[in-house]
Amino acid sequence: MYPSRFSYDAPTTVAEAIDLLRRAGGEAKVLAGGQSLVPMMKLRFASPEMLVDINNIPGLAYHSADPDGTYRIGALCRHEDLEKDAELVTQQPTIAAAAPVIADPIVRTRGTVVGSLCHADPQGDWASVMSALGGSIVAEGPSGRRSIQCAEFVNGPFQNLLEFDELAIEAFVPPPVGARSGGYLKLERRIGDFATVGVAVSVESSGDQVTRAGIGLTGVGPSTICAEAAAELLVGQDLNPETIHRAAELASEISQPRSDHRGSAAYKRHVVATFVTRILSSLELATREAA
Amino acid sequence: MTSLFEVVSEEASADTPIRRLTVTVNGNQHTLDVEPRLLLAHLVRQALGLTGTHVGCDTTNCGACTVLFDGSPVKSCTMFAVQADGHEVTTVEGLASASELDPIQEGFKDEHGLQCGFCTPGMMLSAKALLNENPDPTEDEIRWALSGNLCRCTGYQNIVKAVLRAAAGLRNQEDAGEDETS
Structure with a gap:
């Protein structure tokens, strides 16, 4: 299968890339990992007139923490780069848990985190993870840089808030208030499938008290769901079985799953509650007994 | 039989964007003019005649078309040939030496x-x-x-x-x- 005809450029600076996007006037797409874009172009769901390949721009493949704890993922950081980073489990446990369950190993060598976020597939894993973590996208355009909260970045299926002449150059997670813990669990029928249910949990804590929390749900609604009430309930609490149980129930209630070939709505709701419970109970912070 | 590679070339008109690329495949350097929409899988199969790379699902699911791109496995049906400019590709034909199997x-x-x-x-x-x-x-x-x-x-x-x-x-x-x- 061939995509329809397009012109191609592979700039070597961010400024050049932005200029190409600006001159294309909204008819260009950015090519990073291409693991969603290329299949969509081959199936002719997407027919951009131009591709701006950013793979030759040096300095975008990073993933690292600033001294203040802000965690940055550059536009060319591949899923595999995160999967192979042994330190990530302690630094960013939710991201570390998600990276190995994105698509399949071959896709992970090419696909990028920022590209996935921009692709804005309603059933994508990273949007839940980054929403739970309170992450943002940094967009650079002709008039400079701006940050957009991941929870607001997607404004429709396969649509995001980027202007046509803006390039998403990184995603970042703000520093934690206290210690960071969390996880991501994904139920999939087979490797490479979309999530039947995916649950991202991020917990920040000081002593045994939760200072900040986020819960993102994948695959159980028309798009990513932020289970805000469930997350807020945890703040100021210790993670005892009763609190965990109530958070799991609230997350399950806010999910809007549909019955399909991956399972019934009731089953998916059950899995949401189970995954929230499983992740929270696995954290070091969790206590065995109700307070 | 006309190969897909030739079809793309034959269709090319004056305003067809053509890019020149230099790629090393199994240790041999090739310089070719291709349309940007030529897939890496078709570059190795049609343009270079290395038909050991199989195109299965053509939708990024099956991995039959996997080649090594700078040593990393990639699905060659999900990359454009132009992206391989300046890079090294290993196909299954590059595994064995003249005298022995890998x-x-x-x-x-x-x-x-x-x-x-x-x-x-x-x-x-x-x-x-x-x-x-x-x-x-x-x-x-x-x-x-x-x-x-x-x-x-x-x-x-x-x-x-x-x-x-x-x-x-x-x-x-x-x-x-x-x-x-x-």
């Missing part, structure tokens, strides 16, 4: 790691990338590393055995090499 190929031969053989090139290249990074993988690690490659004969059992044997073969080879030099 230990991966020996493993697949000895353990009967194939039935119809369609998925085999992709399986072997994913396995090659795994063993380059991890010369002594567990069975679980092999299954994990090959989870992007589908075998519809479901010969997975023997494929995993083949990779285990290849790993042992490679380690023996290295030990023998060390003995010779010591």
Whole structure:
């Protein structure tokens, strides 16, 4: 299968890339990992007139923490780069848990985190993870840089808030208030499938008290769901079985799953509650007994 | 029969964007003029005649078209040829030397790691990338590393055995090499 005809450029600076996007006037797409874009172009769901390949721009493949704890993922950081980073489990446990369950190993060598976020597939894993973590996208355009909260970045299926002449150059997670813990669990029928249910949990804590929390749900609604009430309930609490149980129930209630070939709505709701419970109970912070 | 590569070239008119690329495939450098929409899979199959790379699903699911791109496994149906400009590609034809098979190929031969053989090139290249990074993988690690490659004969059992044997073969080879030099 061939995509329809397009012109191609592979700039070597961010400024050049932005200029190409600006001159294309909204008819260009950015090519990073291409693991969603290329299949969509081959199936002719997407027919951009131009591709701006950013793979030759040096300095975008990073993933690292600033001294203040802000965690940055550059536009060319591949899923595999995160999967192979042994330190990530302690630094960013939710991201570390998600990276190995994105698509399949071959896709992970090419696909990028920022590209996935921009692709804005309603059933994508990273949007839940980054929403739970309170992450943002940094967009650079002709008039400079701006940050957009991941929870607001997607404004429709396969649509995001980027202007046509803006390039998403990184995603970042703000520093934690206290210690960071969390996880991501994904139920999939087979490797490479979309999530039947995916649950991202991020917990920040000081002593045994939760200072900040986020819960993102994948695959159980028309798009990513932020289970805000469930997350807020945890703040100021210790993670005892009763609190965990109530958070799991609230997350399950806010999910809007549909019955399909991956399972019934009731089953998916059950899995949401189970995954929230499983992740929270696995954290070091969790206590065995109700307070 | 007209190849897809030629179809793309024949259709080309004055305003067709053509890019020149230089790519090293199995150690040989090639410079070609291609349309940006030519896929890497079609570059190696049609333009270079290396038909060992199989196109299976053509939708980024099956992994049959896996090649090594700068040593990493990629689905060559999901990359454009122009993206390989200045890079190194290894296809299944690049595994064996003139005189002997690669230990991966020996493993697949000895353990009967194939039935119809369609998925085999992709399986072997994913396995090659795994063993380059991890010369002594567990069975679980092999299954994990090959989870992007589908075998519809479901010969997975023997494929995993083949990779285990290849790993042992490679380690023996290295030990023998060390003995010779010591």
